[in-house]
Amino acid sequence: MYIGIDVGTSTVKAAAFAPTGHELAVAARPVTLTLHAGFVEQDMQEVYDAVVAVLDEVTARIPEPVELAGLTGQGDGVWLVDAQGRPVRPAASWMDGRAHELVDRWLADGTFEAVFRRTGSAMFPGCPGPLLAWLDTHEPKALDEAAAAVYCKDMVFHRLTGAGPRTDVSDASMPFLDPRTRTYDNRVVELLGLTHRRGLLAPVSDPVATADALGEGLPPGTRVANGPYDLPACALGAGVTTPGDGLLIVGTCLASLVATTDLDLTGEPAGLYINTDRPGHWLRAMPAMVGTAALDWVLSTTGVHHDEVDALLAETPPGANGVRVLPYFAPSGERAPFVEPRLRAELTGVSLESTKADLIRATCEGIGFAARHCLEAAGLTGTLAVCGGGTRSPAWMRLLADVLGRPLRVMEGEVGARGAVLAAAERYGQALDAEEWTRPTAVIEPDAARAAYYAEEYEEHLTRLSQARERVRA
Known part of the structure; x- marks a missing residue:
C-alpha cells in the first residue's frame, strides 16, 4: 500500500493506493479558516491533528503494510x-x-518587478x-520566537518525522x-527588507527530503517524502510533464499550470515558475485566487446545495440570460x-427576471473565462487535464470544455495525493x-457551436475585466 497525504486549505485527505495506482480508500477531515x-x-495544531486522524483511518481500513508515504499540501x-x-x-x-x-508599494516603486525578473515570481x-515583511513590522516578537518560516506540508513533515525544518524547490x-x-x-531577500x-528561511532539499515516521498516524519507520506542494503534485498525478501540456485545477484556488523548459522572465510580471524535481523543467503557473470558493459563495448566498448545480445549469442557456x-x-x-490586490468581484446584468440558475451559470462561466485567460498566459499548446472538486459536476465540466474550446482529460479522485506518491x-x-x-477517467469534447459562442x-x-481594473486604479 502507498499513501498520499494532501493537506488542503479547507480539507485534509489521505488516500491509499495499490501498486497499480488503483485508489483503495480515502479519508478526509475539514479544517477551519478564520477570516477577519x-x-x-x-490553527496549525488543528491541521496536524486532522492529518493524524485521516492517516489513522486509512491505515486501519487497509490491512496491507505501508510501503511509503508521499506528502503534499497547500502552498x-x-x-x-x-x-x-x-x-x-x-x-x-x-x-x-x-x-x-x-x-501596492512594491508595485509602485519597482520592487515587485525587480523580484519577478530575478525569480519568475509575481508576489x-x-x-x-x-x-x-508585514509580520516583521507588526509582530516582530513572533518572528523572534520562530525557528523557521516553513510551508504547510513542511510543518506536517517535521512533526511526523522529527526531521527538522526544511522545504523543497517547489514550495520555495x-x-x-x-x-x-x-x-x-539573497538579493531578493534584501529587496524585501528581510536580510535580518x-x-x-527553511533549508531547501533538492531532491525532496525523506525521513522515517515516528509512529504518529503512520507505522514507525514508514518512509515519508516531503513534497512537492499541491500544484506540482497535481501535475504529476495528472501526467502533465511534457512541455506544452497543461493542467487546470478547479479547486478552492483556480490553478492553471503548463509544463515548460523555457524560462522567460520578460513580459508582464504575473504568476510564477514552479521548480520541479527535474532541473531545467518548470511549471508555468497562473494560480488565480478563487475557483470553487467563488461558486461556494454564490451557492451559500442563494441557498442552493451543491447537488443542485447540474440541474440548474440545464435550466438556463449559455450566456445566463445576460447575467x-x-x-x-x-x-x-x-x-x-x-x-491586482484591490480587484473585487462584479455581478452585472441582473434584473427581477434573473433566476438562481442564471446566477450560478454566470458564475461558472466567469470562472471558465478566468481559467482560459490564465491558460493562454501560461502558454498552453498541448493537451489539457482537469482535476479538483469541480470535476464532480459533469455539467460544469461540459461547460468548461465549451468555454475553453478544447478537450478535457478529466482526472478524478485524489490527484494531488497520487502525485505525492509518484514523487x-x-x-x-x-x-x-x-x-x-495517470490515466484519465474521461475525455470531454467541446460542442463546436457553443465553443464558438463562448x-x-x-x-x-x-473587455469588462480591463474596465474593472481601470476603475480599481483610478
Missing part, C-alpha cells in the same frame, strides 16, 4: 514553527490579504515575502528562489494572470507505472 478584516489564518502563506515544529502563532494563509499595502499579499519557488540555481536569492530574517460575473472574490484581490516513489527508487497511474463571450469578458 482581510486576515485569513489557520504559500507563512507557517511559523519552533525548533520542534510546533506553532509560534496561527498560520497566515495564502488567501490572507493583510499585506496588500506592501504589495501577491498571501505569499511569504509580503507576509514576512515563491518568492525567494532563483529558478536557475535552485537556491535562495534570512535565517528563518455576467467577474469572479474575483478573494479578499487579497487577484494574482494571475495579472496582479515519493521516484525519490525512493520504486518502479511505478506512471502512465497507468469565444466571442470571452473577448467581452476581457
Whole structure:
C-alpha cells in the first residue's frame, strides 16, 4: 500500500493506493479558516491533528503494510514553527490579504518587478515575502520566537518525522528562489527588507527530503517524502510533464499550470515558475485566487446545495440570460494572470427576471473565462487535464470544455495525493507505472457551436475585466 497525504486549505485527505495506482480508500477531515478584516489564518495544531486522524483511518481500513508515504499540501502563506515544529502563532494563509499595502508599494516603486525578473515570481499579499515583511513590522516578537518560516506540508513533515525544518524547490519557488540555481536569492531577500530574517528561511532539499515516521498516524519507520506542494503534485498525478501540456485545477484556488523548459522572465510580471524535481523543467503557473470558493459563495448566498448545480445549469442557456460575473472574490484581490490586490468581484446584468440558475451559470462561466485567460498566459499548446472538486459536476465540466474550446482529460479522485506518491516513489527508487497511474477517467469534447459562442463571450469578458481594473486604479 502507498499513501498520499494532501493537506488542503479547507480539507485534509489521505488516500491509499495499490501498486497499480488503483485508489483503495480515502479519508478526509475539514479544517477551519478564520477570516477577519482581510486576515485569513489557520490553527496549525488543528491541521496536524486532522492529518493524524485521516492517516489513522486509512491505515486501519487497509490491512496491507505501508510501503511509503508521499506528502503534499497547500502552498504559500507563512507557517511559523519552533525548533520542534510546533506553532509560534496561527498560520497566515495564502488567501490572507493583510499585506496588500506592501504589495501596492512594491508595485509602485519597482520592487515587485525587480523580484519577478530575478525569480519568475509575481508576489501577491498571501505569499511569504509580503507576509514576512508585514509580520516583521507588526509582530516582530513572533518572528523572534520562530525557528523557521516553513510551508504547510513542511510543518506536517517535521512533526511526523522529527526531521527538522526544511522545504523543497517547489514550495520555495515563491518568492525567494532563483529558478536557475535552485537556491535562495539573497538579493531578493534584501529587496524585501528581510536580510535580518534570512535565517528563518527553511533549508531547501533538492531532491525532496525523506525521513522515517515516528509512529504518529503512520507505522514507525514508514518512509515519508516531503513534497512537492499541491500544484506540482497535481501535475504529476495528472501526467502533465511534457512541455506544452497543461493542467487546470478547479479547486478552492483556480490553478492553471503548463509544463515548460523555457524560462522567460520578460513580459508582464504575473504568476510564477514552479521548480520541479527535474532541473531545467518548470511549471508555468497562473494560480488565480478563487475557483470553487467563488461558486461556494454564490451557492451559500442563494441557498442552493451543491447537488443542485447540474440541474440548474440545464435550466438556463449559455450566456445566463445576460447575467455576467467577474469572479474575483478573494479578499487579497487577484494574482494571475495579472496582479491586482484591490480587484473585487462584479455581478452585472441582473434584473427581477434573473433566476438562481442564471446566477450560478454566470458564475461558472466567469470562472471558465478566468481559467482560459490564465491558460493562454501560461502558454498552453498541448493537451489539457482537469482535476479538483469541480470535476464532480459533469455539467460544469461540459461547460468548461465549451468555454475553453478544447478537450478535457478529466482526472478524478485524489490527484494531488497520487502525485505525492509518484514523487515519493521516484525519490525512493520504486518502479511505478506512471502512465497507468495517470490515466484519465474521461475525455470531454467541446460542442463546436457553443465553443464558438463562448469565444466571442470571452473577448467581452476581457473587455469588462480591463474596465474593472481601470476603475480599481483610478
